[in-house]
Amino acid sequence: MSTYGTPGAGPTGPVVHDPMTLPADDNVNAYTFCVELKSGQWFLQKGKMIAYYGAIEFNGIGHGRLDRLVRTSFHSPLHASDWVVAEGSGRMLLADRAFDVNSYDLDDGNLTIRAGNLLAFQPSLALKQSIVPGFLTLIGTGKFVAASNGPVVFMEPPIRVDPQALVGWADCPSPCHHYDHGYLTGVLGGLRAMTGLGGVSGEEHQFEFVGAGTVLLQSSESLMDETATGAVPAEPGVPGGGVPGPGGHGQQPPGAPRLPGQLGDLQRRFGL
Amino acid sequence: MAFREINSKMVEATVLPGQRLFSQRGAMLAYRGDVSFTPNVQGGQGGLMSMLGRRVTGEATPLMSVEGSGTVFFGHGGHHVHVIHLTGDTLYVEADRLLAFEGTLRQGTMFMGSQGGVMGLVRGQVTGQGLFTTTLQGQGSVAVMAHGGVFEIPITPQHPVHVDPQAYVAHHGEVRNKLSAALGWREMVGRGSGEAFQLELSGSGTVFVQASEEKL
Numbered sequence: 001m002s003t004y005g006t007p008g009a010g011p012t013g014p015v016v017h018d019p020m021t022l023p024a025d026d027n028v029n030a031y032t033f034c035v036e037l038k039s040g041q042w043f044l045q046k047g048k049m050i051a052y053y054g055a056i057e058f059n060g061i062g063h064g065r066l067d068r069l070v071r072t073s074f075h076s077p078l079h080a081s082d083w084v085v086a087e088g089s090g091r092m093l094l095a096d097r098a099f100d101v102n103s104y105d106l107d108d109g110n111l112t113i114r115a116g117n118l119l120a121f122q123p124s125l126a127l128k129q130s131i132v133p134g135f136l137t138l139i140g141t142g143k144f145v146a147a148s149n150g151p152v153v154f155m156e157p158p159i160r161v162d163p164q165a166l167v168g169w170a171d172c173p174s175p176c177h178h179y180d181h182g183y184l185t186g187v188l189g190g191l192r193a194m195t196g197l198g199g200v201s202g203e204e205h206q207f208e209f210v211g212a213g214t215v216l217l218q219s220s221e222s223l224m225d226e227t228a229t230g231a232v233p234a235e236p237g238v239p240g241g242g243v244p245g246p247g248g249h250g251q252q253p254p255g256a257p258r259l260p261g262q263l264g265d266l267q268r269r270f271g272l
Numbered sequence: 273m274a275f276r277e278i279n280s281k282m283v284e285a286t287v288l289p290g291q292r293l294f295s296q297r298g299a300m301l302a303y304r305g306d307v308s309f310t311p312n313v314q315g316g317q318g319g320l321m322s323m324l325g326r327r328v329t330g331e332a333t334p335l336m337s338v339e340g341s342g343t344v345f346f347g348h349g350g351h352h353v354h355v356i357h358l359t360g361d362t363l364y365v366e367a368d369r370l371l372a373f374e375g376t377l378r379q380g381t382m383f384m385g386s387q388g389g390v391m392g393l394v395r396g397q398v399t400g401q402g403l404f405t406t407t408l409q410g411q412g413s414v415a416v417m418a419h420g421g422v423f424e425i426p427i428t429p430q431h432p433v434h435v436d437p438q439a440y441v442a443h444h445g446e447v448r449n450k451l452s453a454a455l456g457w458r459e460m461v462g463r464g465s466g467e468a469f470q471l472e473l474s475g476s477g478t479v480f481v482q483a484s485e486e487k488l
Contacts, residue, residue, distance in 0.1 A: 149350045150281035155302060165301040165347070180309060203300045203309040203336065217302055219282035220350035 019053040022091050025103070025143060032095045033103055033145050035086075035120065042086045043073065043127075044094060044120035045227065054090015061085055073123050082227055094120055099147040099224065106144070106170075112137045113146055113168035113216070116224035120145040129229050131239055132174065136229055150219030157213060160206035164221040172213030178206045274374050275355045275413050282347040283355060283415045285338075285372060292375030293338040295346055299371055305342020312337050337375070346372050346415060351488060354422035354480065355415050358444065361477075362409040365416055365442035368488055374412035382407050416442055420484030432474035438485040445477015 015021075022028065024036035035042055037056060049058065061074070061083050074083070086092060095101060096119055104111065112130045121127065121144035130137045138144055146152070148167050155161075160178050169175065180203060209215050232238050274293065276284045285293055287307055297311060312335045338344055347353065348371055356363060358377065373379075381404050408414055416422070418441050427433050427447055434452070443449070452472045473479050 150347065151279040153278055153282060153345075159302050159304050161302040162300055203298065206303075215302075217282075217345070219279055219301070219347045221298065221301065221348060222350045 019091060022053070022093075024091070027101065027103065028093065030100050030151075031098050032093050033101045033119075035092050035094060035145075037086060037089055037092065039089050040087075041123045042092075042120055043083050043123060044086055045118070046082055046084050048094050048096050048119050049084075049086070050093050050095045052086075052090055052092035054088065056086050056088040056090045056092055059085050059087065073125070074127055094145055096147040096224075099149055100151050101145060101147050102152055103143055103145045106138060106140065106142060108141050109170060110137060110139045111144075111168055111170040112172075114166065114224070115227045115229045117146045117148055117167050117218075118144065118227075119147050129232060133232075133239060134226065134229060135168070147224060148216075148218035149222045149224060153217045153219060155215045155217055157209040157211055157215060159215055160208045161215060161217060162203070162221060163205060163207055164223050165217050165219075166207055167216040167218045169209060169216060170214045172209050172215065173211045175207040175209050178208035180204055180206065275372065275415050277353065277355055278345070280352050280421065281350060282345060283353050283372070285344045285346060285415075287338055287340055287342055287344055289341050293344070293372055294335050294370075294375060294379075295338055295344075295372035296348060296368075296370060297334040297336045299346050299348040300338075301345040301347045303342055303344040305340065307338060307340035307342040307344055309336050309338055311335075335370075338372075348417060349488070351417040351419055352421050352482070353415050353417055354441075355413055356442070356444070356480070357413045358408065358410060360409075360411060361444050362407050363414060363442055363444040364405050364407055364447075365414070367406040369416045369418070369441060370406065371415040371417045373408060373414040376412040377408045377410045377414065380407040380409065381405070416480070417488060418480075418482035418484075419486045419488060420482045422480050422482055424478050424480055427473050427475060427477050427479055429474070429476055432472055433479055434470040434472050435479060435481055436485060437469055437471050438487060439481050439483075440471050441480040441482050443473060443477060443479040445475065447473050447475040447477040447479070449473045 017028065022034045024034065026034060028034050032050070037054070043061075060081065101119065106125060112132070112135050115134055115136050118127075118136060118138075121138060122142035124142035125138045125140045125144060128137045128139065129135075146167070152167055157172060161175075166175075274285050274291075276286075278284050282301065287293060287305075294312065300309060351371075353371055364382065383404055422441055425433050425435075427443075427445065437451070450472050452470050
């Protein structure tokens with residue numbers, strides 16, 4: 001038989017929580033995470049808090065006394081307005097549109113995650129923009145909460161990952177692009193590429209990971225909404241810095257890599 | 273056993289040299305090893321006639337063949353995935369629900385109108401599945417997609433099963449299916465229960481039902 005567990009609901013029906021029985025810094029069910037605050041702080045993305053017990057204050061970052069947080073924990077002031085500081089004592093529940101939510105512990109480590117997937121993190125972690133556009137890197141020791149479309153699966157390199165299924169990676173050297181277009185070569189393949197007959201497999205382009213580390217995959221190819229990671233300084237040599245925004249031709253556009261789709265696109269890319 | 277369920281939305285498939293898998297295009301999430309993904313012009317197995325048959329009947333779903341040696345992870349659109357093992361019998365499933373299946377399975381197209389006559393035709397209209405469905409026959413496993421979790425209901429000659437047409441995913445075994453309509457004057461004046469049409473499956477086999485009435 002299949003397994004279709006109903007999270008949080010036992011055979012006797014839904015579990016009723018009160019402030020005492022709510023888990024501290026753990027998942028309530030697959031879609032909700034409970035954070036315990038003991039006169040501490042947490043950073044969360046705007047609009048991801050669904051309920052709380054106790055005395056918790058939510059403040060936008062970058063105003064008044066919270067100004068120095070930007071300096072100490074964000075390092076990239078330009079997207080700090082998307083974040084909220086929760087301060088006080090109590091328990092708060094985080095969720096994001098019934099996506100699967102998971103917490104991760106970093107112990108003096110680093111993890112790079114797609115910006116849209118990150119929901120909340122402890123201030124002991126430093127959030128930085130990744131060199132890879134659209135990604136954020138968390139460095140240090142602490143806990144963070146991330147959402148994904150379908151449960152997250154951890155994989156060891158070497159592995160090649162569909163760009164839409166990638167959530168993030170830890171301790172890995174930066175990923176590189178990999179192209180599978182073997183079927184577009186040769187006589188038949190050339191014919192295929194020229195006429196467009198037969199279509200494309202949609203799997204011509206992957207991210208390749210090698211070396212030691214962990215790759216985080218979500219179980220679906222539906223991306224979460226993008227969130228701004230903030231602009232990077234427009235200097236030569238900074239990826240994504242030169243031409244802001246996608247749509248720049250002539251070079252690989254920053255942000256999301258071009259999706260395999262149109263055949264003309266493929267031909268140009270493979271130089272056919 | 274080529275497919276292994278990693279979680280409710282992802283399956284792992286082992287690809288060995290000489291063994292081919294078919295999967296829906298774009299459904300690969302990640303892979304290890306040396307694996308190639310080739311778009312399949314014919315949309316599956318069989319010769320030219322099978323391909324034409326699928327094209328004509330609208331059961332041609334974009335497939336790709338997966339070959340090589342390694343491990344491939346499949347998942348698509350955040351849908352739940354259910355692995356069905358076939359031991360010689362025939363699985364009836366809509367082509368767009370197929371996530372991946374082993375190359376050892378014979379793929380065919382069946383005219384639904386041949387079961388249940390006129391009601392069979394109405395059935396296709398009501399369920400939006402069309403008049404044709406895909407059959408897979410032989411030894412091997414299939415990964416099908418569903419919105420919400422999938423559960424199996426056994427069908428025995430004594431106990432026919434009624435399924436909401438929108439929640440129906442697939443069935444296998446010696447099963448007759450017909451659409452039973454409970455249309456009355458209430459439906460005519462727009463006060464129906466919303467359950468006017470049901471799929472009645474009788475015989476012996478298994479029907480797979482999704483926990484949602486949303487189609488893929």
